[in-house]
Amino acid sequence: MSELPLDLVLLSTPIGALGSGRGGGVELTLTSLMQGLAERGHRLTLIAADGSCLPAGCEAVDLVTLPGADQPSWQHAAEDAPVVIPRSGLLASMLAEALKRAPAADAVLNFGYDWLPLWTTPWVSVPLFHLISMGDVAAVMRDAIESLARWDQRRLAFHTRRQAADFQLPSPARVVGNGFDLGRYELRLATDGPLGWAGRIAPEKGLEDAAAAAAALGERLLVWGLREDPSYAEAVEAGVPAGTIDWRGFLPTHELQRDLGRCRALINTPKWNEAYGNVVVEALACGVPVVAYDRGGPGELIRSGETGWLVPPDDRQALVEALDRVGQIDRRCCRSWVEDNATRAVFSGRVERWIRDGLVEDASISAQH
Known part of the structure; x- marks a missing residue:
C-alpha cells in the first residue's frame, strides 16, 4: 500500500x-x-x-x-x-x-x-x-x-x-x-573558457586564494556572489594585479548557470568546514570541473581526477598546478555525477x-x- x-x-x-x-x-x-x-x-x-x-x-x-x-x-x-x-x-x-x-x-x-x-x-x-x-x-x-x-x-x-x-x-x-533542478542547468562541453569562483564574499570563503591562483596563471577570475563583507572584497582585489577579478554580483540561477557553464573550471577555496558546497554541484551540473581544497563538504562531493581535483587545504601552489590539469576531466562525468547523486x-x-x-x-x- x-x-x-x-x-x-x-x-x-x-x-x-x-x-x-x-x-x-x-x-x-x-x-x-x-x-x-x-x-x-x-x-x-x-x-x-x-x-x-x-x-x-x-x-x-x-x-x-x-x-x-x-x-x-x-x-x-x-x-x-x-x-x-x-x-x-x-x-x-x-x-x-x-x-x-x-x-x-x-x-x-x-x-x-x-x-x-x-x-x-x-x-x-x-x-x-x-x-x-x-x-x-x-x-x-x-x-x-x-x-x-x-x-x-x-x-x-x-x-x-x-x-x-x-x-x-x-x-x-x-x-x-x-x-538541484537539473532542468535549470545546461551541460556545456567547451573547455577553453575563463576561471570562475562563486559564493558569499566573506573571509571564510577564501576568495583571496582563488584570486592569487588566477593571478599566478595570468588569468582573469570571474566572481559571483553577494558582497557580505565589502572591506574584505576590497582587500582581496588590492592583493592581486588590477583586472584579475571580474565582479559579476549575485545572480539568479538561470543567469549564474549560463555564465558559470562557460568556465574552464570553478575554484573552491573554503577556509572553514563547509556543510555541503552548493556552488560545487551547480558547476558540475553545467559540466564544469571543480578544483577545491580537500576540506568539508566539497572534499566529499568531488571525485578527484574524475570531476575535478582536490588539493591540500590552503595550498595555493597546488591550486595552480591542479588548474593546469583540468583539461584531463571529461565534462560529461561532472554532469553524470549530479544526475546520480544530487x-x-x-x-x-x-x-x-x-x-x-x-x-x-x-x-x-x-x-x-
Whole structure:
C-alpha cells in the first residue's frame, strides 16, 4: 500500500527574505526541497520573512510571511559566542507561528541554524525536525545539536558525513545530501573558457586564494556572489594585479548557470568546514570541473581526477598546478555525477524517508514527555 502524503510546516531561514540571497545556500536548499516535496504530492506550509516569494513549481505551497528583525548569523561567531535573540526577532515569531500550525500537520521541518528551535524540540509535543546547514561554529550551538542528538537523533539530518563529523553523535548521522533542478542547468562541453569562483564574499570563503591562483596563471577570475563583507572584497582585489577579478554580483540561477557553464573550471577555496558546497554541484551540473581544497563538504562531493581535483587545504601552489590539469576531466562525468547523486528528486526522497522514519513511535522518547 502506498504511503499517504505528509502535511509539513517548513520553517525558513530567519536571515532575510526567501529570494533575497541573504540566506546563502539555505535558500537554494529550501527552494529545491519545496519543489521536490510538492512534486511528490506532499502538502506544505512555509513560514518565512516578509518579502519572501515562492519559487516556480511551488504554487500550491501555503506561504505565511512575518515581520521582524533578522537573526544574527552564526557564520562569523567566536567559539564562546552567546545566544542572541533581537527584540522583535524574526526567529521567535516564526517558530511560534510554526508551532501554532503544527498540530494540524505531521511535522515541522526547520532550516534555520540557531539555538532556539533546537532547544525547544524536546519540550513540545510537535515533531520538530532540523536539517543542519553548518558545521561546528560555536560551543553553544555544538552543545545544542549534541544534546538533541542524545535525546532523539532521528530529529537531525546533515548534508554530508564530513559536516556531521564535527559533532559527537551517539549513532551514525543521517545524511541527506542536497538536490538541484537539473532542468535549470545546461551541460556545456567547451573547455577553453575563463576561471570562475562563486559564493558569499566573506573571509571564510577564501576568495583571496582563488584570486592569487588566477593571478599566478595570468588569468582573469570571474566572481559571483553577494558582497557580505565589502572591506574584505576590497582587500582581496588590492592583493592581486588590477583586472584579475571580474565582479559579476549575485545572480539568479538561470543567469549564474549560463555564465558559470562557460568556465574552464570553478575554484573552491573554503577556509572553514563547509556543510555541503552548493556552488560545487551547480558547476558540475553545467559540466564544469571543480578544483577545491580537500576540506568539508566539497572534499566529499568531488571525485578527484574524475570531476575535478582536490588539493591540500590552503595550498595555493597546488591550486595552480591542479588548474593546469583540468583539461584531463571529461565534462560529461561532472554532469553524470549530479544526475546520480544530487537531483531534487533524489534529495526530496531522502528527506521524506528521514521524516517518516522519525515519526515512527519510539516508546523510550514518548516516556520522557
